[in-house]
Amino acid sequence: MTNGRVTESAYLQQLCRRVDRDRVLAKVKVINGDPLTVVKELSGPRSDLSDYREVWIVVDHDGRERHDFLRECRELSSRQTIVHGIVSVPCFEVWLNAHDAHVKNYRNQADTQAHYLELTGLSKKNAKTLPDDFPWNEAVQAVARCHLPTDSLPELGTQGACPSTTMPHLLRGLGLLGADEF
DSSP, X not given: OBSOTTHHHHXXXXXXXXXXXXXXXOOOOBOOSOHHHHHHHHHSTTOOOTTOSEEEEEEEOTTSOOHHHHHHXXXXXXXXXXXXXXXXXXXXXXXXXXXXXXXOOOSSHHHHHHHHXXXXXXXXXXXXXXXXXXXXXXXXXXXXXXXXXXXXXXXXXXXXXXXXXXXXXXXXXXXXXXXXXX
16 A cells, blocks of 8 residues: 555556565555555545455655554554555655665755656656666665665664665565565
8 A cells, every 4th residue: 555646656566566476465555645544544444454464555754753654554453464554764765766776865855856866867757757777676785775874774663764764674575575685
């Protein structure tokens, strides 16, 4: 799940194509709204998560603390279904940038997105897309590059320092990264 209609959705759709379909059933759903709205939607009467062992919700920090969102994800979990919140600080492009290079000490989303354009060669018009030559095979290296060298990878269910993301936990959950690759 994500509230990111373009970049996050495109990345997550590609991840779904890369999982071992004999072991993992993965699908992407985009829910509009802020992160707490996404959790509310999933806890509503029209939403049944019981078919899933795990649900992962990918959101941006967007300059706001996401501790309430992460708490709501834990509270939405049941014995059947664990709900994980994934937060990228300041935004999802931290994870995308880490596929190409070490992240920088970004001040905000604009800095992060400018670095993304620099790394990918995309124009501002195409800033919310993935380049055709996106380095998917760099995911293992991205784990070490998605936070500053002075910081460590944030634990699952937490919000890390700026810049950071907990996306590696999702890739491990999908079987795309092993525990030894952290």
